[in-house]
Amino acid sequence: MKNPRLSFVVISVIFQSCRGQENEPRDVALHLIRSIRSEPLMSIGAGFGLNRYSAVTRVRSRLKKDKRFRDRLQQIERSILKGQTQT
Numbered sequence: 434m435k436n437p438r439l440s441f442v443v444i445s446v447i448f449q450s451c452r453g454q455e456n457e458p459r460d461v462a463l464h465l466i467r468s469i470r471s472e473p474l475m476s477i478g479a480g481f482g483l484n485r486y487s488a489v490t491r492v493r494s495r496l497k498k499d500k501r502f503r504d505r506l507q508q509i510e511r512s513i514l515k516g517q518t519q520t
Contacts (some may be wrong), residue, residue, distance in 0.1 A: 457502070460492045464506055467492075469513065 463481065466472050467489060474486035481488070496503045 455495075459488075460495065460502075461506060461509060463489050464492050464496070465510065465513070468510065 459481070463477060466477050466480070467474070472480075474489045477489050478484070478486035483489075496506065
């Protein structure tokens with residue numbers, strides 16, 4: 434059974450933004466939407482209440498620099514794609 438309070442906390446963290454601070458859950462969500470759904474940058478930014486899409490492009494630059502982050506994202510993507518092929 435899902436915990437509705439936990440779901441709310443997760444969703445609020447993803448949509449939260451603080452200038453100058455990284456928000457890994459949001460970065461993961463932004464990247465997954467871009468890579469799996471091929472959404473346009475402006476559409477992704479708007480969906481997260483962002484005026485610009487710089488946060489989306491920032492995640493791409495973080496992927497190039499941060500190997501641990503890149504490895505975690507690849508693991509999440511593989512898990513999602515594996516689940517999609519099983520259904």
